[in-house]
Amino acid sequence: xxxxxxxxxxxxxxxxxxxxxxxxxxxxGIKIPTLCHLExxxxxxxxxLCLVEIKGSPKVFPACTTPVGQGxxxxxxxxxxxxxxKMALQLLLSxxxxxCSVCVANGACELQSLASELGVDQLxxxxxxxxxxxxxxxxxxVIDRNRCILCTRCIRVCDEIExxxxxxxxLRGKETQVVIDLNENWKNATSxxxxxxxxKVCPVGAIYVKGxxxxxxxxxxxxxxxxxxxxxxxx
Amino acid sequence: MNKVRVATIWLxxxxxxxxxxxDQDEFLMELAKLVQFVYSPLIDVxxxxxxxxxxxxxxxxxxEEQLELIEVARKRTKQLIALGDCAVHGNVTSLRNAxxxxxxxxxxxxxxxxxxxxxxxxSEVTPLLKKAHPLHEIVEVDHFIPGCPPPASxxxxxxxxxxxxxxxxxxxxxxxx
Numbered sequence: 001x002x003x004x005x006x007x008x009x010x011x012x013x014x015x016x017x018x019x020x021x022x023x024x025x026x027x028x029g030i031k032i033p034t035l036c037h038l039e040x041x042x043x044x045x046x047x048x049l050c051l052v053e054i055k056g057s058p059k060v061f062p063a064c065t066t067p068v069g070q071g072x073x074x075x076x077x078x079x080x081x082x083x084x085x086k087m088a089l090q091l092l093l094s095x096x097x098x099x100c101s102v103c104v105a106n107g108a109c110e111l112q113s114l115a116s117e118l119g120v121d122q123l124x125x126x127x128x129x130x131x132x133x134x135x136x137x138x139x140x141x142v143i144d145r146n147r148c149i150l151c152t153r154c155i156r157v158c159d160e161i162e163x164x165x166x167x168x169x170x171l172r173g174k175e176t177q178v179v180i181d182l183n184e185n186w187k188n189a190t191s192x193x194x195x196x197x198x199x200k201v202c203p204v205g206a207i208y209v210k211g212x213x214x215x216x217x218x219x220x221x222x223x224x225x226x227x228x229x230x231x232x233x234x235x
Numbered sequence: 236m237n238k239v240r241v242a243t244i245w246l247x248x249x250x251x252x253x254x255x256x257x258d259q260d261e262f263l264m265e266l267a268k269l270v271q272f273v274y275s276p277l278i279d280v281x282x283x284x285x286x287x288x289x290x291x292x293x294x295x296x297x298x299e300e301q302l303e304l305i306e307v308a309r310k311r312t313k314q315l316i317a318l319g320d321c322a323v324h325g326n327v328t329s330l331r332n333a334x335x336x337x338x339x340x341x342x343x344x345x346x347x348x349x350x351x352x353x354x355x356x357x358s359e360v361t362p363l364l365k366k367a368h369p370l371h372e373i374v375e376v377d378h379f380i381p382g383c384p385p386p387a388s389x390x391x392x393x394x395x396x397x398x399x400x401x402x403x404x405x406x407x408x409x410x411x412x
Contacts, residue, residue, distance in 0.1 A: 093324070093411075097329075097330060097332075097333050098411075099320075099325075099326055099327060099329075099330060099412075100320065100383065100410075100411040100412020101320055101326060101327060101383035101411075101412045102327055102330075103412065106412045107412070109412075112410065112411055112412060113410075115410075115411060116407065116408075116409060116410040116411070117406075117407055118406065119404075119405050119406030119407065119409070121323070121379040121380070121381050121405045121409040122317075122323055122324070122371065122376075122379040122381075123323070123324045123369070124371070126372075127325070127329075127332070129332060129333040130333075131333055131334060131335065132333075146333065
């Protein structure tokens with residue numbers, strides 16, 4: 001396959017054509033923060049945490065959905081990007097009742113640890129939380145929509161890996177929420193296989209397994225693992 | 236040398252942040268050499284004093300009395316610190332904000348639905364605000380120390396920096412929850 005040469009943070013790298021900037025950076029040991037990215041499923045560029053600058057453009061680009069280009073000069077960590085990332089985290093944290101102290105994911109939450117890592121110690125945006133439901137009807141799976149950051153990892157893993165597409169999004173704007181089948185209670189969702197992949201890849205405490213420590217439930221490598229196994233079966 | 240005049244305030248919080256403050260253990264001895272506590276739930280002063288250098292506030296602003304106190308404190312303070320998640324972003328105190336008529340809903344739940352005997356909502360206490368507010372929604376805040384509660388070591392770090400005239404750097408140190 002044709003390869004592409006570019007620089008990321010001043011470092012010359014060479015990757016196959018069609019690689020995303022995020023994958024190119026990760027393959028070369030350059031860390032870019034993400035929340036919605038999940039190895040093994042399609043990227044959708046929703047969380048805006050992986051924004052990067054490309055020389056010659058005043059705009060910023062999501063690294064997970066922008067392919068590399070020949071001679072591209074990418075910056076992943078300028079002061080402007082740091083400020084934007086902090087702002088994106090503040091918006092995510094302000095949008096819903098993210099109360100870490102009473103969340104099952106406290107201490108095992110990607111949103112919480114990124115906020116800490118990037119120095120988010122306050123929320124400057126006005127909060128106007130929608131009143132959202134918690135579905136406790138399933139035998140062991142729970143969804144608390146008040147904790148959801150709409151990263152859609154659960155939807156993509158359910159669709160692309162489990163292959164049933166039980167989960168999807170409903171409504172728009174701040175009312176947007178993850179629904180089960182056609183907005184059913186989870187116990188009535190006939191398409192759900194109860195595989196728990198959604199809970200394994202959820203970066204926060206929105207989908208979890210009842211009565212199980214979140215630190216043992218969370219395993220976002222599951223998507224990558226299944227994809228690789230499936231790919232090797234066809235090779 | 237004049238001692239730095241410090242106040243601490245306890246609004247709608249669980250007092251866990253004040254416990255964390257006390258958890259600073261032997262640093263409190265060092266602190267006592269440098270500061271004078273002029274107002275706090277830990278000492279018996281009724282009126283918030285004038286001319287305070289640092290005020291450390293725990294809890295969200297949840298009722299009318301607290302609203303009045305925080306406004307007076309801000310006017311009489313040089314540097315105001317929001318201590319803990321309730322003061323920083325509302326935390327558990329503000330969970331009622333997600334409910335319609337949340338102020339009435341919590342009173343009903345606490346005093347009527349969960350009462351074993353003589354259910355009644357107390358009428359002679361200060362009224363709740365419609366919503367519980369983090370401090371920065373009401374007054375200007377100079378420093379934020381998140382955490383539920385913030386670790387004692389982080390409180391020590393921030394106070395040490397402020398007393399040395401430096402700005403505390405929170406990246407990688409502070410954590411919600």
